[in-house]
Amino acid sequence: MADTMQFDLVSPERKLASGAVRAVQIPGAEGDLTAMPEHAPMITTLRPGILTTEGPDGETRYVVTGGFAEITPAGTTVLAERAFAAGPEGRTVLEALLAETREKAAGLSGPEKDVLDKVAGDLERTIAALA
Amino acid sequence: MPSLKDLKNRIESVKSTRKITKAMQMVAAAKLRRAQEAAEAARPYAEKMADVVNGLAASVAGSDTAPKLLAGTGSDQTHLLVVMTAERGLCGGFNSSIVKIARYRAEKLLSEGKTVKILTVGKKGREQLKRDLAAHLVAHMDLSEVKRVGYDNADDIARQIFAMYEAGDFDVATIFYNRFESVISQVPTPQQIIPAEVPEDAEAGALYDYEPSEEAILEDLLPRSVTTQIFTALLENGASEQGARMSAMDNATRNAGDMIDRLTIQYNRSRQAAITKELIEIISGAEAL
Numbered sequence: 001m002a003d004t005m006q007f008d009l010v011s012p013e014r015k016l017a018s019g020a021v022r023a024v025q026i027p028g029a030e031g032d033l034t035a036m037p038e039h040a041p042m043i044t045t046l047r048p049g050i051l052t053t054e055g056p057d058g059e060t061r062y063v064v065t066g067g068f069a070e071i072t073p074a075g076t077t078v079l080a081e082r083a084f085a086a087g088p089e090g091r092t093v094l095e096a097l098l099a100e101t102r103e104k105a106a107g108l109s110g111p112e113k114d115v116l117d118k119v120a121g122d123l124e125r126t127i128a129a130l131a
Numbered sequence: 132m133p134s135l136k137d138l139k140n141r142i143e144s145v146k147s148t149r150k151i152t153k154a155m156q157m158v159a160a161a162k163l164r165r166a167q168e169a170a171e172a173a174r175p176y177a178e179k180m181a182d183v184v185n186g187l188a189a190s191v192a193g194s195d196t197a198p199k200l201l202a203g204t205g206s207d208q209t210h211l212l213v214v215m216t217a218e219r220g221l222c223g224g225f226n227s228s229i230v231k232i233a234r235y236r237a238e239k240l241l242s243e244g245k246t247v248k249i250l251t252v253g254k255k256g257r258e259q260l261k262r263d264l265a266a267h268l269v270a271h272m273d274l275s276e277v278k279r280v281g282y283d284n285a286d287d288i289a290r291q292i293f294a295m296y297e298a299g300d301f302d303v304a305t306i307f308y309n310r311f312e313s314v315i316s317q318v319p320t321p322q323q324i325i326p327a328e329v330p331e332d333a334e335a336g337a338l339y340d341y342e343p344s345e346e347a348i349l350e351d352l353l354p355r356s357v358t359t360q361i362f363t364a365l366l367e368n369g370a371s372e373q374g375a376r377m378s379a380m381d382n383a384t385r386n387a388g389d390m391i392d393r394l395t396i397q398y399n400r401s402r403q404a405a406i407t408k409e410l411i412e413i414i415s416g417a418e419a420l
Contacts, residue, residue, distance in 0.1 A: 010179065012282040012362055014172040030342050042340035043183060045351050068352065070183060070339075079179055081355070 002085060005037040006075030007053055009062060011083045015061065017053070024076050025052040025124075026069050035071045042071050048094075048122040048123055049098060051078065061086035074114060091130055098123040135405070140400040142391060149387035155221070163314070163373035169279070170311065172367040179361045183358045185340075186395060187349045188329045198346070200353040203326035204302045209246040209270075211301035213292065213324075214235060215308040216256030217372045223379035225309060225372055226255040228319045233307045236321060237264055248301055252365075261374035269300075280369055285362035292361075294385060294408045295326060308364040309371035315378050317371035322359050322364065407416055 004020040023036045027049025031074060046069060051062045067080040084090050105116035133141070191197050216226045233256070237247045249264060251257040252272045260268060272288050274280070275363045292304060304325040309317040341348050 008175070010176045012173060012176050012285075013169070013361060015175055017202055028337050028342060042342060043187075043348060045348055049330060067355075068183070069347065070179065077179055079183075122212040 152383040159377040166370040211304040216253035222376035225375035289358040313371040
């Protein structure tokens with residue numbers, strides 16, 4: 001069994017990361033999951049959160065705000081709406097996004113509001129995890 | 132017969148025109164490189180997105196639960212043409228070629244008794260279409276303030292289109308843009324974005340587990356796929372515009388060079404003629420003595 005797999009992180013504007021990794025922790029919409037080589041093929045949507053890769057040079061953390069991931073036995077491709085390396089500069093982006101989401105949620109009610117409230121919660125936790 | 136002074140002025144003015152077109156060509160070349168890089172960088176995302184959406188769409192197609200963006204409204208009476216052109220001119224046939232295929236399509240649809248609505252992106256297309264299809268222009272997206280096209284711009288356009296779709300303003304949406312092939316060749320391309328077109332040979336992505344369900348993922352992905360297609364079109368258009376401008380300005384520079392050569396020959400001939408005339412006058416004056 002191969003002990004690494006191909007990992008690609010792409011956003012609409014550019015490719016952020018590409019290389020061999022041992023494992024990827026993905027913030028899936030239905031819960032976190034870790035993809036390792038020989039994982040059963042699956043496609044999942046993402047919630048805002050932190051994506052961690054375990055590569056030969058140690059752990060790397062990225063912030064993703066949504067999108068989806070395609071996992072195959074040979075590798076994992078993450079198509080993120082917006083993604084950047086985890087760091088203090090990402091905070092301002094996330095905070096702006098949080099404010100925007102809250103504003104939108106305030107004008108809605110019912111299930112739509114619940115969805116946005118969940119996104120806002122995820123964003124809050126991501127910001128807290130970055131600090 | 133222009134005087135020597137006129138010719139000299141004319142040569143000077145053509146020379147400065149050549150300087151300008153040469154500079155524009157070099158600017159376009161630099162911008163083209165950047166635009167090509169941007170288009171290149173966006174490709175992996177767009178390709179993957181198309182793969183996944185096609186796989187999903189093939190397995191969901193035909194079922195009653197297929198999202199509206201995939202299944203369509205069940206009619207094709209009202210067409211929305213999204214005509215994407217540049218904000219600036221001086222780029223050869225770039226804008227005209229897009230407008231031409233869009234106009235052709237509009238006329239064909241109208242002759243079939245369909246309703247046509249046009250959304251323009253970029254000032255130049257709007258100016259050209261205003262002449263004969265003004266009644267069909269419904270909206271315009273202005274990108275003149277945008278220096279580098281980003282995903283956000285595509286998102287704005289997509290949102291406008293989705294809002295119109297939700298309101299039942301149209302049944303079928305097609306984008307018109309120039310696909311970048313090379314510096315000398317840009318292909319005007321129509322592309323249907325709503326309802327999503329699934330290639331015949333798309334394989335059903337049956338081997339994947341989906342989390343949450345296939346339908347839920349498709350529901351989430353289809354709008355993004357449309358936005359991605361618009362974004363790709365914007366980038367291709369950007370690269371095409373610079374390519375078209377570069378070759379147009381290259382031609383202009385060369386034409387200016389030819390014109391300078393011709394004018395210089397004419398100037399030298401006139402000068403020589405004037406000298407010869409003066410010599411004849413002097414000699415015949417001396418002989419008369």
